[in-house]
Amino acid sequence: MLKNLKIRTGLLAVLTLFVVALAGATSMGWLFAKAADEAVDDLNRVSTEQTRPLYETQVLLLRTRITLVAAYLDVQAGRGAQAQASVDQAAKISERGAPALWRLPTRAQIVGSRPQTGGGSGWHVQCLCAQH
Secondary structure, three states, X not given: OHHHOOHHHHHHHHHHHHHHHHHHHHHHHHHHHHHHHHHHHHHHHHHHHHHHHHHHHHHHHHHHHHHHHHHXXXXXXXXXXXXXXXXXXXXXXXXXXXXXXXXXXXXXXXXOOOEOOXXXXXXXXXXXXXXX
């Protein structure tokens, strides 16, 4: 059967095979690039959502520290009433920061929405705890 095949037909068949392989590789590349882009966007969104309470808490902690330094300087200067007012203000600021601390992410998070393998109907939960 291959004895009757002309060289031009054989080269055309090989070229067609390479074109099909190139088209398949290109389409798979586009699909995987799109999936990777969506995964990076999801990672960025989750990272932003989880770090926002941390930054808010950091700002409130710095404000508390500055207010306590002002109270210390008032005590050193002999202004007890102003020092007590600064301490009260620092306490109010730190109370505002406490709810932000509780919004920080916990150690075990649902990190994906892929179904469990093995026929389960639940969601896969990955523990972020140290596994040593």
